[in-house]
Amino acid sequence: MANACLLGVLLFTQSTSNADWPVFRGDANASGAVTVKLPAELEELWTYSAKDGDSEGGFEGTAAIANGIVYVGDFDGTFHAVDLKTGEKKWTKRFEDTGFLAATTIAGKHLYLGDYNGIVRCLSTEDGSEVWQYDTKSEVNAAVNVHGEAVLVTTEGGSLLSLDKATGDNRWEYTIDSPLRCWPTVVKNRVLLAGCDGVLHAVDVEKGKQLDTVSIEGPTGCTPAVMKGRAYFGTEDGNFFAVQLDPLEIAWKYRDTKRSSGVRTAAALTKDIVVFGSQGKKVYAINPEKGEPLWEFPTRSRVESSPLIVGKFAFFGTVRGRLYLVDLKSSEEVWQLNTGGSFIASPAVSDERIVIGNTDGTLYCFGRAETGIEIN
Numbered sequence: 001m002a003n004a005c006l007l008g009v010l011l012f013t014q015s016t017s018n019a020d021w022p023v024f025r026g027d028a029n030a031s032g033a034v035t036v037k038l039p040a041e042l043e044e045l046w047t048y049s050a051k052d053g054d055s056e057g058g059f060e061g062t063a064a065i066a067n068g069i070v071y072v073g074d075f076d077g078t079f080h081a082v083d084l085k086t087g088e089k090k091w092t093k094r095f096e097d098t099g100f101l102a103a104t105t106i107a108g109k110h111l112y113l114g115d116y117n118g119i120v121r122c123l124s125t126e127d128g129s130e131v132w133q134y135d136t137k138s139e140v141n142a143a144v145n146v147h148g149e150a151v152l153v154t155t156e157g158g159s160l161l162s163l164d165k166a167t168g169d170n171r172w173e174y175t176i177d178s179p180l181r182c183w184p185t186v187v188k189n190r191v192l193l194a195g196c197d198g199v200l201h202a203v204d205v206e207k208g209k210q211l212d213t214v215s216i217e218g219p220t221g222c223t224p225a226v227m228k229g230r231a232y233f234g235t236e237d238g239n240f241f242a243v244q245l246d247p248l249e250i251a252w253k254y255r256d257t258k259r260s261s262g263v264r265t266a267a268a269l270t271k272d273i274v275v276f277g278s279q280g281k282k283v284y285a286i287n288p289e290k291g292e293p294l295w296e297f298p299t300r301s302r303v304e305s306s307p308l309i310v311g312k313f314a315f316f317g318t319v320r321g322r323l324y325l326v327d328l329k330s331s332e333e334v335w336q337l338n339t340g341g342s343f344i345a346s347p348a349v350s351d352e353r354i355v356i357g358n359t360d361g362t363l364y365c366f367g368r369a370e371t372g373i374e375i376n
Helices: none
Strands: 042-049 064-066 069-073 078-083 089-094 105-107 110-114 119-124 130-135 145-147 150-154 159-164 170-175 185-187 190-194 199-204 210-215 225-227 230-234 239-245 248-255 274-277 282-286 293-298 308-310 313-317 322-327 333-338 348-350 353-357 362-368
Touching: 064 105, 064 348, 069 362, 105 145, 119 150, 145 185, 185 225, 190 230, 199 239, 210 248, 274 313, 282 313
Parallel strands: none
Antiparallel strands: 042 362, 064 069, 069 078, 078 089, 105 110, 110 119, 119 130, 145 150, 150 159, 159 170, 185 190, 190 199, 199 210, 225 230, 230 239, 239 248, 274 282, 282 293, 308 313, 313 322, 322 333, 348 353, 353 362
């Protein structure tokens, strides 16, 4: 374990109110923001290494957390269940000749995840035993979404599949001519897909039929974050959009005119601010109503780990292995930690703890500090 690192007063004040983190961005709207409180002082509580036994993998997929257990797959094909309180291994499950790049999804007593060979699996939360699997015939780079009795999967081959949650049987399939790399966000009866074809698609969640589309001018794999009838996401062309949902139409578009670079992170979103990272070594904050820039924060390396809004702070990592805590109003750096490795995975939050893994195979947990200063 590295030296203890102190964070300050963190009050999670937005959309997720429960203790678990069951999906990629915490809730059904992919907001990347939470309401549960963290203690006044935090430290690095434990680290867990994927490099154990036969596994030599690192973490690119975001962890899911439920009932005090952290669930995450590594890119060497091992799936891990880790005690949130202690960092001790509960169980591991090894899958040969594959790897997991996408986040895990929890629904009840089951885990749902896809691998880079295109296999979607339903596993037991108890021991990782396989309930069913389905071969999509194409790489799965995004977390699946469970909606009612359906498991929604996007693939590199451009398909959105709806699989039966209990059996894994294919219910329907919707296909575009370019890869789909986003988490399929569901709003009412619509699945929102931001595609590499430069189009935002709205698809009927029950029938798999196209309902609406709008041009977003360039490819993207970003997950749409939704609030108040709008979806927010960026593209590889360096544009960041707010799209009105019914009907689909552009509300506003933001672009850094000085240093426009591609966006590969999901946005973190509240009613007052939307935060996202870019390939241009910056994190941006935008007014979600008007699309006006609030601030930008230089990171000195690319940001591919989707940021988290933590009360009055933003928490995010970079591809050079740095973690930051930044004040949302002033954009001032509050804290940082250099871990090594690279952060592609995004943070997950549960029971007053932040969990995030990096590509060197280390899973970090931050929580209550015994001593230290407060940040007011």
